[in-house]
Amino acid sequence: MEMTQTPQTPIYTAPPGYFRRLGALDWLYAAALLGGALFALQRYGAYMDIYEKAILLLSAPTFAWLGWHWKQVRWLMVVLAVLALSAIAQYDGSLPAADTRFFLKYALSSQSAILWMSTLFFLSTLFYWGGLVTRSDTGGVIGSKLCWAAVVLGFTGMLVRWYESYLVGADVGHIPISNLYEVFILFSLITALFYLYYEEQYETLQLGPFVMLVISAAVGFLLWYTVSREAAEIQPLVPALQSWWMKIHVPANFIGYGTFALAAMVAIAYLLKSRGLLVDRLPALEVLDDVMYKAIAVGFAFFTIATILGALWAAEAWGGYWSWDPKETWALIVWLNYAAWLHMRLMKGLRGQVAAWWALVGLLVTTFAFLGVNMFLSGLHSYGAL
Structure with missing residues (x-):
């Protein structure tokens, strides 16, 4: 006598929660960010008001979430920390070191890093367009890597410029987003980062030629503004901008x-x-x-x-x-x-x-x-x- 088996209804298993999907490296990355924020608070908290302390502490979970959502942010943060801290260590508390130390003069002083950023953005644009015209992924791949390199050096230049502003004078120091020179750099970097995110999410290199045109235009204006107005010089904040x-x-x-x-x-x-x-x-x-x-x-x-x-x-x-x-x-x-x-x-x-x-x-x-x-x-x- 044959036995018939009654088919069993598959049991639905809910996917693990968001935090349960995180691995050890995710939590290590978040812990490193929190440690860095607490160190900065301990060392520089006396110079901050309550709002600036809140911004500093909230930056840790914000960048942790970004790193969890987009893994590229992790290595970007690590590389920026290494390059910026290495550059800052070369100054020895003296701004003229930027003109005498080889590492700073030709690579990682704020002006040098931002010039490298500009050059790399232009080269990235050329390679992206070369790849599009020749129907070759190689040009796009090289263009993407050059764009990442420009982002790294641009953010490094901004971080070093922040430190340099305090070397000019304790009452001069400020986050470098206060004038057209600084915000054009910020605009270029933000636009590039968002493009690189969409490039990865949609697995396409063919948008690079178009997006890089507006970035190159911004960099072109930045260079003109730098030369014609000596805009790279760090200036004190006007009273209206002296606010958190x-x-x-x-x-x-x-x-x-x-x-x-x-x-x-x-x-x-x-x-x-x-x-x-x-x-x-x-x-x-x-x-x-x-x-x-x-x-x-x-x-x-x-x-x-x-x-x-x-x-x-x-x-x-x-x-x-x-x-x-x-x-x-x-x-x-x-x-x-x-x-x-x-x-x-x-x-x-x-x-x-x-x-x-x-x-x-x-x-x-x-x-x-x-x-x-x-x-x-x-x-x-x-x-x-x-």
């Missing part, structure tokens, strides 16, 4: 600017492909559309935060949350533009060439808010004038 608000408002703002610029360059690729150009060399239209949407969504979130922080800062510095200063007015225009773009996409299904053209026009609006206001208009933000 600057440490969070400016980075949040430039995450918005960087991702909006990235979205616009992806929009150019979208428009070319949708018109039958470079069809076999660019990612699918769906991929381009998705990158464009995610970049704008991230940028809008951070730009919103930056605008709110800016209003709070204005209330402290000038006695009012909003004064219709030209910079504030154009920031509102930028915000409304991308709020409308996201509304149309989420509520009305905005896609295709209209969305791409809108994102491209958005870059022109953003550029005027970022740079044009400084060139042609005056107001409470006139300390950022060209």
Whole structure:
């Protein structure tokens, strides 16, 4: 007599929780960040107010989460720590060492590192375009590695410049995001980092040629500004910028600017492909559309935060949350533009060439808010004038 087996219903097993998926290296990385933050607090806490201490301590879990989510951040943090601390040790507390020590003069003083960053970004652009034109992944791979090298040296230069500002004078020292020279470096680095993240997530090298164009344009302006205005010289902060608000408002703002610029360059690729150009060399239209949407969504979130922080800062510095200063007015225009773009996409299904053209026009609006206001208009933000 045959026995029939009743099929068993498979038992559903829920995936492990987020923290249970983390391994020993993940926790070691987080512990190292926390240790570094506590060391900095112990050594420099006497020079910080309560808000700056909070920013320092919150940076540890923030960068820990980034490193857990995107593994590349781990080695980036380690390399930056090694290079920046090695450079700082060479100074021996004396700024003139930057002109006498070989390691500093030709590699890792702030100006040298930023010049290397600029050169590497230009070379990265050439290799990305060479790979696209010749249909070779080799050019894109080399371009990607050069872009990573530029990011490393750029952030190293910024960290060393931060230290150099304190060597100029204890009352001069400040985080290097206070003038056009410094924020153009920040813009280039943020745009490059977000691009490299999307490059890895979507496993494509074909967006590099387009995104690197806007980065190279920023670097070109940076070099012109450096030569024509001697902008690399470290200057004391104007009174309006002597606030801890600057440490969070400016980075949040430039995450918005960087991702909006990235979205616009992806929009150019979208428009070319949708018109039958470079069809076999660019990612699918769906991929381009998705990158464009995610970049704008991230940028809008951070730009919103930056605008709110800016209003709070204005209330402290000038006695009012909003004064219709030209910079504030154009920031509102930028915000409304991308709020409308996201509304149309989420509520009305905005896609295709209209969305791409809108994102491209958005870059022109953003550029005027970022740079044009400084060139042609005056107001409470006139300390950022060209």
